[in-house]
Amino acid sequence: MQDVLPTIEEWRAAGEEIALATVVKTTGPAPRFEGAKMAVTKSGKLVGSVSGGCVEGAVFEEAQRVLRTRKPRLVKYGISKESAWDIGLACGGGIEVYIAPLE
Amino acid sequence: MSNYQKIKENIEREELLARLIVVHAPEGQEIGAEMLVYPDGRTDGTLGLADLDRAAVEKAMTLMRQTGSKTYPVETSAGPFEVFVDVFPPPPTLIIFGAVHIAIPLVKIAKECGFRVKVIDGRQKFLTKERFPEVDELIEAWPDEIVEHNVKIDSNTYIVILTHDEKFDGPALDVTLPSPARYIGAIGSKTTTANRNDRLRKAGIPDDQIARIHGPIGIPIGAREPAEIAVSIMAEIIAVKYGVGKNKE
Numbered sequence: 001m002q003d004v005l006p007t008i009e010e011w012r013a014a015g016e017e018i019a020l021a022t023v024v025k026t027t028g029p030a031p032r033f034e035g036a037k038m039a040v041t042k043s044g045k046l047v048g049s050v051s052g053g054c055v056e057g058a059v060f061e062e063a064q065r066v067l068r069t070r071k072p073r074l075v076k077y078g079i080s081k082e083s084a085w086d087i088g089l090a091c092g093g094g095i096e097v098y099i100a101p102l103e
Numbered sequence: 104m105s106n107y108q109k110i111k112e113n114i115e116r117e118e119l120l121a122r123l124i125v126v127h128a129p130e131g132q133e134i135g136a137e138m139l140v141y142p143d144g145r146t147d148g149t150l151g152l153a154d155l156d157r158a159a160v161e162k163a164m165t166l167m168r169q170t171g172s173k174t175y176p177v178e179t180s181a182g183p184f185e186v187f188v189d190v191f192p193p194p195p196t197l198i199i200f201g202a203v204h205i206a207i208p209l210v211k212i213a214k215e216c217g218f219r220v221k222v223i224d225g226r227q228k229f230l231t232k233e234r235f236p237e238v239d240e241l242i243e244a245w246p247d248e249i250v251e252h253n254v255k256i257d258s259n260t261y262i263v264i265l266t267h268d269e270k271f272d273g274p275a276l277d278v279t280l281p282s283p284a285r286y287i288g289a290i291g292s293k294t295t296t297a298n299r300n301d302r303l304r305k306a307g308i309p310d311d312q313i314a315r316i317h318g319p320i321g322i323p324i325g326a327r328e329p330a331e332i333a334v335s336i337m338a339e340i341i342a343v344k345y346g347v348g349k350n351k352e
Contacts, residue, residue, distance in 0.1 A: 001114065001191055002194065002217055005111065020107075022187070022189065024124075024126050024172075024174045033172075034171070034173050034187075035171075035189055035190065071135070074126050074127065096126070098124060098126050098134075102107055103105035
């Protein structure tokens with residue numbers, strides 16, 4: 001959180017609408033730990049990371065949706081037998097990311 | 104005040120806090136309910152169900168001491184939930200004895216790694232904001248005076264002694280060895296280290312206390328330049344922080 005806090009504060013001061021994405025679960029090898037954060041603004045700015053570059057683009061899109069609906073979402077990325085994920089993690093692990101509007 | 108605001112203020116006060124979020128709920132129920140839990144057991148908000156709150160707070164109270172965030176399943180009368188316990192630990196503190204040339208890159212790297220950094224030296228000339236622009240605190244004192252300067256050393260504190268002069272690293276070790284510091288490292292060659300350990304043993308310091316000192320300091324990467332030595336020291340500190348590798352802790 002400390003890594004994204006200064007930037008979030010600047011955005012808040014500028015009146016940006018912000019969504020916060022947090023890694024809440026990891027399975028197998030995962031590039032970032034539970035609690036890792038990324039923040040996104042409606043205007044398209046981004047700070048922090050949830051995976052080291054693998055799924056940030058997809059999380060960014062989900063965050064835009066969360067900002068439109070104002071409803072939090074849990075999104076899963078990784079390798080799954082049930083469904084073919086178009087966005088995967090090269091390391092073979094899986095992560096769950098919780099995205100919510102920042103009040 | 105929003106939870107974000109409360110978390111931000113708590114982080115600024117450098118106090119421990121956990122935020123609980125419902126990230127999985129039984130069919131037909133919404134996710135996103137939040138609650139804050141403080142280390143003294145105080146809570147703020149509700150996850151929506153009394154038995155969910157109770158079980159989740161209990162988890163949070165144990166987890167926040169281990170300072171790691173994790174998602175937990177919680178069975179309730181209303182079905183299975185999953186609660187993410189997001190722990191916001193206070194930052195670790197690095198105390199550097201000796202405002203020497205290696206301290207300059209070490210302060211920068213430690214700040215990048217999220218440490219609060221204090222540099223202690225009795226020589227005002229070296230202890231300047233120009234040399235250490237990122238430092239949190241510069242303390243003009245000799246090692247044996249730090250008690251008077253209210254320098255707190257707890258289990259979240261890491262000590263690096265860069266003075267490599269027995270006049271100063273002796274007193275620095277005297278005050279830090281009995282402390283609960285998570286890491287104590289002292290710079291010096293193998294010879295300096297052996298001599299220092301001999302001296303400590305003769306002074307009656309028990310072997311298990313002497314074994315706490317990481318010296319020669321840092322992991323072996325063949326470092327020569329001050330910045331390289333700082334990287335090697337920081338790498339050792341990170342390994343101790345996460346309990347990894349050949350560490351004496």
